[in-house]
Amino acid sequence: MTTMDNPTRNGVDTAGLFATLGAVKANNDIAKFQFRATNRWVSGTHNRSTIHGFYGAGQEMHHSEPFTFDADHPAVLVGEDHGPTPVEFLLHALAACLTSGLANIAAARGVNLTEVESTVEGDINLLGIFGLSDDVRNGYEQIRISFKLSGDDPEKLRRVVEQSKKRSAVYDILTNGVPVSIEVDAG
Amino acid sequence: MTTMDNPTRNGVDTAGLFATLGAVKANNDIAKFQFRATNRWVSGTHNRSTIHGFYGAGQEMHHSEPFTFDADHPAVLVGEDHGPTPVEFLLHALAACLTSGLANIAAARGVNLTEVESTVEGDINLLGIFGLSDDVRNGYEQIRISFKLSGDDPEKLRRVVEQSKKRSAVYDILTNGVPVSIEVDAG
Numbered sequence: 001m002t003t004m005d006n007p008t009r010n011g012v013d014t015a016g017l018f019a020t021l022g023a024v025k026a027n028n029d030i031a032k033f034q035f036r037a038t039n040r041w042v043s044g045t046h047n048r049s050t051i052h053g054f055y056g057a058g059q060e061m062h063h064s065e066p067f068t069f070d071a072d073h074p075a076v077l078v079g080e081d082h083g084p085t086p087v088e089f090l091l092h093a094l095a096a097c098l099t100s101g102l103a104n105i106a107a108a109r110g111v112n113l114t115e116v117e118s119t120v121e122g123d124i125n126l127l128g129i130f131g132l133s134d135d136v137r138n139g140y141e142q143i144r145i146s147f148k149l150s151g152d153d154p155e156k157l158r159r160v161v162e163q164s165k166k167r168s169a170v171y172d173i174l175t176n177g178v179p180v181s182i183e184v185d186a187g
Numbered sequence: 188m189t190t191m192d193n194p195t196r197n198g199v200d201t202a203g204l205f206a207t208l209g210a211v212k213a214n215n216d217i218a219k220f221q222f223r224a225t226n227r228w229v230s231g232t233h234n235r236s237t238i239h240g241f242y243g244a245g246q247e248m249h250h251s252e253p254f255t256f257d258a259d260h261p262a263v264l265v266g267e268d269h270g271p272t273p274v275e276f277l278l279h280a281l282a283a284c285l286t287s288g289l290a291n292i293a294a295a296r297g298v299n300l301t302e303v304e305s306t307v308e309g310d311i312n313l314l315g316i317f318g319l320s321d322d323v324r325n326g327y328e329q330i331r332i333s334f335k336l337s338g339d340d341p342e343k344l345r346r347v348v349e350q351s352k353k354r355s356a357v358y359d360i361l362t363n364g365v366p367v368s369i370e371v372d373a374g
Binding site: 010011012013016017020021024025028031032033034035036037038039040041042043044045046047049051054056057061063064067069071072073074076077078079081083084085086087088089090091092093094095096097098099100101103104107113115116117118119120121122123124125126127128129130131132133137138139140141142143144145146147148149150154155157158161165167168169170171172173174175176177178179180181182183184185186187 | 362
């Protein structure tokens with residue numbers, strides 16, 4: 001592929017993308033990142049996270065601004081609906097990760113995109129979190145994501161989605177799980 | 188516990204919470220929920236999700252308003268930083284789920300909370316998603332969450348966090364994984 005001919009494709013700085021890959025190949029240590037969020041309880045099921053600083057490329061960094069997000073339960077789940085439920089943010093994260101990835105991969109392969117939309121659904125039986133059945137898990141039983149893409153050759157577009165799935169951080173985490181440790185300072 | 192004496196605790200409508208539990212016990216079918224998000228690619232790694240409708244309690248429902256969230260990569264990852272990365276939303280979801288849960292559980296147990304804060308960190312080695320190492324996974328290698336709580340007896344507060352972990356949808360999903368299916372309509 002010739003990135004010089006078309007340094008930006010799909011809004012992706014492909015030259016920058018290949019330069020970043022080259023830098024990481026030359027020094028694997030800069031690939032170690034740590035992302036962070038802080039959360040503060042507001043009232044009831046309403047709480048708010050701030051996402052700002054992170055570690056990466058060998059240094060402390062931060063986003064251009066602190067991003068804040070409210071989470072809550074809707075009225076039917078005895079909340080005040082100040083934001084989506086926590087599990088809905090997982091669906092957003094999955095769609096966002098696969099979409100960011102496929103835009104990058106398409107650019108790297110010289111594939112043009114004109115439109116990408118997706119719908120994500122997660123089935124959950126609340127008997128689990130309510131503690132009303134030992135046979136029902138707490139989390140989603142199944143997640144389905146459906147993409148609609150336009151642009152170049154449909155077969156190329158399908159392969160771009162397939163590759164995005166193979167390299168998606170969120171898809172990996174949601175399908176394979178990750179160790180989570182919890183520490184409590186109560187006083 | 189006597190919810191009549193104190194129908195609202197920690198901002199939680201405890202009477203409503205017990206009424207909801209009673210309704211679900213009487214009719215398990217109303218515990219089946221489906222949450223949804225739609226996502227639209229903007230440009231490059233920037234995309235936006237909308238969270239509005241969901242199914243629950245036997246009917247189509249929706250949040251009080253459509254909630255929209257941007258995701259992007261920061262400049263160091265060749266994005267334009269219009270929002271957090273997708274993996275950062277997972278950290279928010281985890282903190283939010285455990286915090287919502289513990290507020291409910293504390294209210295149900297008659298435990299008063301005055302302050303709850305948490306910090307979440309996720310370690311990720313980008314050699315995985317860059318396809319530069321077969322030994323490195325795409326997703327987080329480890330997530331740590333640290334809670335600081337004030338309110339009633341510290342031992343009761345610790346037990347409330349422990350119970351929230353046992354009944355958290357997001358904790359279950361992140362630690363145990365969930366089947367994800369992907370469908371593509373390209374044209």
